[in-house]
Amino acid sequence: xxxxxxxxxxxxxxxxxxxxxxxxxxxxxxxxxxxxxxxxxxxxxxxxxxxxxxxxxxxxxxxxxxxxxxxxxxxxxxxxxxxxxxxxxxxxxxxxxxxxxxxxxxxxxxxxxxxxxxxxxxxxxxxxxxxxxxxxxxxxxxxxxxxxxxxxxxxxxxxxxxxxxxxxxxxxxxxxxx
Amino acid sequence: xxxxxxxxxxxxxxxxxxxxxxxxxxxxxxxxxxxxxxxxxxxxxxxxxxxxxxxxxxxxxxxxxxxxxxxxxxxxxxxxxxxxxxxxxxxxxxxxxxxxxxxxxxxxxxxxxxxxxxxxxxxxxxxxxxxxxxxxxxxxxxxxxxxxxxxxxxxxxxxxxxxxxxxxxxxxxxxxxxxxxxxxxxxxxxxxxxxxxxxxxxxxxxxxxxxxxxxxxxxxxxxxxxxxxxxxxxxxxxxxxxxxxxxxxxxxxxxxxxxxxxxxxxxxxxxxxxxxxxxxxxxxxxxxxxxxxxxxxxxxxxxxxxxxxxxxxxxxxxxxxxxxxxxxxxxxxxxxxxxxxxxxxxxxxxxxxxxxxxxxxxxxxxxxxxxxxxxxxxxxxxxxxxxxxxxxxxxxxxxxxxxxxxxxxxxxxxxxxxxxxxxxxxxxxxxxxxxxxxxxxxxxxxxxxxxx
Numbered sequence: 022x023x024x025x026x027x028x029x030x031x032x033x034x035x036x037x038x039x040x041x042x043x044x045x046x047x048x049x050x051x052x053x054x055x056x057x058x059x060x061x062x063x064x065x066x067x068x069x070x071x072x073x074x075x076x077x078x079x080x081x082x083x084x085x086x087x088x089x090x091x092x093x094x095x096x097x098x099x100x101x102x103x104x105x106x107x108x109x110x111x112x113x114x115x116x117x118x119x120x121x122x123x124x125x126x127x128x129x130x131x132x133x134x135x136x137x138x139x140x141x142x143x144x145x146x147x148x149x150x151x152x153x154x155x156x157x158x159x160x161x162x163x164x165x166x167x168x169x170x171x172x173x174x175x176x177x178x179x180x181x182x183x184x185x186x187x188x189x190x191x192x193x194x195x196x197x198x199x
Numbered sequence: 200x201x202x203x204x205x206x207x208x209x210x211x212x213x214x215x216x217x218x219x220x221x222x223x224x225x226x227x228x229x230x231x232x233x234x235x236x237x238x239x240x241x242x243x244x245x246x247x248x249x250x251x252x253x254x255x256x257x258x259x260x261x262x263x264x265x266x267x268x269x270x271x272x273x274x275x276x277x278x279x280x281x282x283x284x285x286x287x288x289x290x291x292x293x294x295x296x297x298x299x300x301x302x303x304x305x306x307x308x309x310x311x312x313x314x315x316x317x318x319x320x321x322x323x324x325x326x327x328x329x330x331x332x333x334x335x336x337x338x339x340x341x342x343x344x345x346x347x348x349x350x351x352x353x354x355x356x357x358x359x360x361x362x363x364x365x366x367x368x369x370x371x372x373x374x375x376x377x378x379x380x381x382x383x384x385x386x387x388x389x390x391x392x393x394x395x396x397x398x399x400x401x402x403x404x405x406x407x408x409x410x411x412x413x414x415x416x417x418x419x420x421x422x423x424x425x426x427x428x429x430x431x432x433x434x435x436x437x438x439x440x441x442x443x444x445x446x447x448x449x450x451x452x453x454x455x456x457x458x459x460x461x462x463x464x465x466x467x468x469x470x471x472x473x474x475x476x477x478x479x480x481x482x483x484x485x486x487x488x489x490x491x492x493x494x495x496x497x498x499x500x501x502x503x504x505x506x507x508x509x510x511x512x513x514x515x516x517x518x519x520x521x522x523x524x525x526x527x528x529x530x531x532x533x534x535x536x537x538x539x540x541x542x543x544x545x546x547x548x549x550x551x552x553x554x555x556x557x558x559x560x561x562x563x564x565x566x567x568x569x570x571x572x573x574x575x576x577x578x579x580x581x582x583x584x585x586x587x588x589x590x591x592x593x594x595x596x597x598x599x600x601x602x603x604x605x606x607x608x609x610x611x612x613x614x615x616x617x618x619x620x621x622x623x624x625x626x627x628x629x630x631x632x633x634x635x636x637x638x639x640x641x642x643x644x645x646x647x648x649x650x651x
Contacts, residue, residue, distance in 0.1 A: 043392065043430065044430070044476055045388075045392070045430045045457070045458040045476075046430075046456070046457030046458050046473070046474035046475070046476040047457075047458035047459070047460050047474070048460075048474075049457065049474035049476065049479070049481055050457055050458060050459060050460035050461075050472055050473045050474035050481055050482070051342075051460030051461055051472065052481065055474075055480075055481045056480070056481060060479070061474070061479045061480070061481070063457075063474070063476050063479075064476075064479050091460070095342060095460055096395065097392065097393035097394060097395050097396070097397070097458070098394055098395065099394060099395045
């Protein structure tokens with residue numbers, strides 16, 4: 022049925038059915054980042070139900086989502102909301118309409134690249150590259166003196182033992198995105 | 200309650216339990232255990248001296264542990280009969296062999312430490328079950344403190360607090376420090392409408408009693424503020440909708456549509472993290488007191504009683520009616536009627552109506568010498584019966600008994616108990632027992648016709 026298109030698509034991709042949602046709002050109530058979202062989690066559930074795919078893929082909700090899983094843990098209908106957010110990220114990743122989404126996506130990719138190269142995040146390198154890429158080279162410069170003097174950030178990267186195993190995990194993980 | 204205790208046609212047996220039920224509609228033999236109060240019902244005048252002088256205090260269950268009672272006590276002031284009972288688990292005489300002050304001060308000599316439980320067996324024609332409800336154990340919600348936070352209470356606590364002669368003198372207070380609560384947050388659906396950790400059903404009464412509490416809070420303490428977190432307001436009764444509207448319009452209660460995700464302590468206040476789904480914003484409120492509207496569940500021993508009475512119940516423990524719409528008051532077992540919250544969460548007007556229906560149902564049975572029943576019940580062909588009595592063991596209604604014919608025993612189905620469920624028919628190995636109207640031949644004919 023046409024009326025359930027988006028709901029069915031989400032169900033197929035994530036396994037979660039928004040049809041069970043009674044709009045109680047417990048997900049929104051427990052979400053640590055809801056205050057910054059343009060559509061809060063319970064509204065996202067309703068938008069899926071109302072077939073508002075185009076509207077939803079422009080939202081920043083699932084990009085701000087911290088994947089803390091509080092929503093999924095507390096939902097009285099056992100809907101895996103965090104999984105739905107992940108599914109929406111994947112659906113939106115191709116077109117990347119949302120402006121903030123592009124930036125967040127870049128950070129995620131730099132983060133993963135760093136892990137692939139060293140086995141753990143080379144914070145200095147990642148932040149510098151990200152800030153340059155997004156055209157804000159001086160964004161975090163004011164933090165540098167305090168971070169260095171307190172030993173919170175290293176000048177050089179650290180490579181882990183077993184880096185080839187980490188690379189293998191990332192390679193295997195890529196299979197799921199295809 | 201007092202009226203019923205004084206009516207000459209009613210015998211009130213309090214502090215008593217059903218021990219065993221035998222028989223069938225019109226002919227029940229019920230064994231009742233009259234538990235030992237340790238006080239003589241006839242001699243006691245209800246003067247209350249024993250309660251006053253008893254030195255042992257324990258938390259009062261009736262007052263939701265907000266107050267205390269004595270070891271010799273009546274559960275509440277208006278209890279009928281006004282005769283106390285000794286709680287032998289905490290009484291100093293029964294636990295340590297000391298004290299005995301109550302028997303010394305009793306002017307009527309009514310205290311009897313040697314009193315024992317008494318078993319009586321009497322005949323009854325019908326049974327009406329009205330065992331009521333209990334509160335859901337909401338401490339499963341770790342996000343609401345799991346029972347560790349003192350200033351999170353339930354609707355029943357507020358009821359006790361509101362009573363002027365109750366444990367807090369009519370003031371709504373914080374249990375942690377006894378101070379009057381100024382900001383009170385009411386959380387509806389705590390345990391109801393929750394398939395994950397609670398009960399899936401709606402407990403029906405909470406929207407209304409929460410509105411009542413919000414109104415009375417403002418009434419008693421004009422400088423207080425009530426916030427009510429709800430998902431839906433269920434006000435489907437006479438004047439109910441107008442009442443909930445009035446509470447918001449005239450008594451200052453703020454209603455917020457959204458479930459509460461977490462409640463935690465911050466200093467001596469409570470932070471309630473909820474949401475307003477209508478504006479799409481998370482909402483945080485600092486409260487003095489949080490009141491949870493807990494789900495209604497059957498009594499803890501509801502299923503044990505059902506086994507004694509041979510009445511079916513559903514997966515939540517609520518007793519099953521014959522038909523949810525057309526026969527909501529009769530249990531599947533003939534002669535046993537249900538009323539009130541033991542059948543499903545229910546408010547007072549509906550319970551009173553149901554009780555009237557149950558009473559009429561009983562009168563209907565008693566007004567006839569004979570009863571007509573559904574003919575679709577089981578019967579035994581004694582020519583085939585091999586007396587294995589497997590059918591007797593699988594019958595959920597204990598309808599099958601052993602019958603002696605010419606020196607041999609066969610299975611026999613008591614018609615008034617049989618409900619035609621068919622368990623016996625499917626168990627019998629020699630096809631000796633069948634349900635009238637559902638013989639194997641009839642079923643085969645139906646299948647053949649359907650397959651053609």
